[in-house]
Amino acid sequence: MLEKVRKKTVQDFDDQWKLQGELNEDYWASDEILFDQFANLFSANEVKDKVIADVGAGTGRVLKTLLKYKPKKVFAVEPSPTGVLEISKNLPNYNNLVIVKSDGLEFKTTEPCDIILSLGVIHHIKDPTDILKNIKKNLRPNGKIIIWVYGYENNLPYIIFYKFLSFFTQKLPDKIVYKIASFLNFLLQPYIFLCKYINLPLKDYWMKVFSKCGWQKRNDMIFDQLNPAYAKYYKKSEIEKELLDAGFANLKFHHRHGYSWTVTGENI
Numbered sequence: 512m513l514e515k516v517r518k519k520t521v522q523d524f525d526d527q528w529k530l531q532g533e534l535n536e537d538y539w540a541s542d543e544i545l546f547d548q549f550a551n552l553f554s555a556n557e558v559k560d561k562v563i564a565d566v567g568a569g570t571g572r573v574l575k576t577l578l579k580y581k582p583k584k585v586f587a588v589e590p591s592p593t594g595v596l597e598i599s600k601n602l603p604n605y606n607n608l609v610i611v612k613s614d615g616l617e618f619k620t621t622e623p624c625d626i627i628l629s630l631g632v633i634h635h636i637k638d639p640t641d642i643l644k645n646i647k648k649n650l651r652p653n654g655k656i657i658i659w660v661y662g663y664e665n666n667l668p669y670i671i672f673y674k675f676l677s678f679f680t681q682k683l684p685d686k687i688v689y690k691i692a693s694f695l696n697f698l699l700q701p702y703i704f705l706c707k708y709i710n711l712p713l714k715d716y717w718m719k720v721f722s723k724c725g726w727q728k729r730n731d732m733i734f735d736q737l738n739p740a741y742a743k744y745y746k747k748s749e750i751e752k753e754l755l756d757a758g759f760a761n762l763k764f765h766h767r768h769g770y771s772w773t774v775t776g777e778n779i
Contacts, residue, residue, distance in 0.1 A: 516637045519740040521614065524569070524635075525591035526685055527738055531731045532570045532597035538723040539732065542576045547720070548630060548659050550765040552775045558582040561625040566615050566646060567632030570597035577628075578605055586624065590614040615642035623651035633753075634660040634743050643757035650778040656759060662771040663744040668712055670744050673736060680737040692733035696726070715768035750774060 534540045546555065558577050564586035565573050574587055587598050588611045595612045602608055611618050615629070615636065627646050633639050646656055663670070680688045703722050706714045721729060736742075745753075747764060750772055754762055759776030767773050 513637055516741050517614070520635050520637075521590045523739045525593045527735070528570055528591060528593040528597055530685060530689070531734075532593060532601075534570060534572055534575055534601045535728075537725050537728045538720075539728045540572050540575060542579075544720065544723075545573060545576045545630075548767060548773050549657070550767065550773060552763050552765050552773055553655075553657050555580045558626060562586075562620075562622055562651075563626040563628070564588055564611075564618075564620055564624045564649065566618065566627060566629040566642075567635075568598060569594055569631075571601040573628060573630055574598075574602060574608070578602065578608070582607065584609065584622070586611050586618075586620045588613055588615070588618045615639075616645055618645065618649070620649045624649055624654055625651060626655045626657065628657045630657070630659040633658050633750075634745060635739050635741055637741050637743075640753055640756050643753060643759070647758050647778050652778060654778045656754070656776045656778070657773070658750075658754075658775075659767070659771060659773045660750055661742065661744045662766065662769075663746040663749075664766070665712070665769045666744055673742075677737050677742075681740060685734075685738065688737050689730065689734055692730045692737060695733050696729045699729075713768075713770055716770050719768060745772060747772060 538544055555577060558580045560581065560583050562584045563577065563582045566588045568574060568587040568589040571587065574585060578585060585608045587608060589595050589598060590613060595610055598610055627650055629646065636642055650656065680691060702711065703717045705711060706717050721732065724732065751762060754774060754776050760779040761777045763775045765773040
């Protein structure tokens with residue numbers, strides 16, 4: 512069952528990258544949104560002259576920013592065929608970029624990494640301790656892991672709505688799910704307007720992240736919530752346990768806009 516869920520999730524994202532693989536200049540693919548995820552836990556300047564990896568690299572959105580900061584070598588680890596293709600199209604002409612077509616459990620870098628990132632990925636992997644252990648194996652001693660996951664705290668009304676709706680949308684064709692995403696995007700506009708004046712649930716996210724994106728990318732972001740076969744919203748204690756069980760130490764947490772968790776740890 513575990514392997515089946517993981518394979519289905521990879522296939523879901525492969526289908527998704529066929530629909531939204533291009534990296535444009537939208538806020539969603541900007542440097543600023545990545546810095547917002549890092550907060551004060553990590554600076555992009557830290558990758559300079561370092562060997563780094565992005566596990567679950569998607570279409571190269573995170574690496575698009577990090578490559579500007581001159582890492583020594585970059586491993587883009589991505590299991591989906593379409594993701595691998597889109598990375599090569601979106602990030603051409605980088606001699607220090609190595610694309611590794613593999614999942615998080617099986618990948619192996621040709622040299623130990625100083626830093627491994629996995630942003631927006633771990634929450635789509637059922638029971639990810641073995642994945643985190645493999646990430647640790649590919650880090651040098653004292654190397655750093657950086658992850659970002661959906662958070663449970665302050666999200667309960669949304670999670671109830673998401674679980675109800677996604678029960679149906681996960682079974683529907685992607686084209687229909689996109690139409691539902693567009694409709695929800697339309698319905699969200701008055702809610703976001705009210706957030707300017709009222710402290711509504713997820714106000715910071717709608718105002719500081721979602722509303723900064725263009726209309727099409729907002730549709731994509733809603734689709735991203737409705738499409739994958741598996742997603743977990745982590746309590747701080749749960750993601751802390753996952754990382755500790757995998758052998759990481761010196762964990763640091765940032766509760767991003769009160770709705771998700773950015774966490775760093777060290778391979779001690």
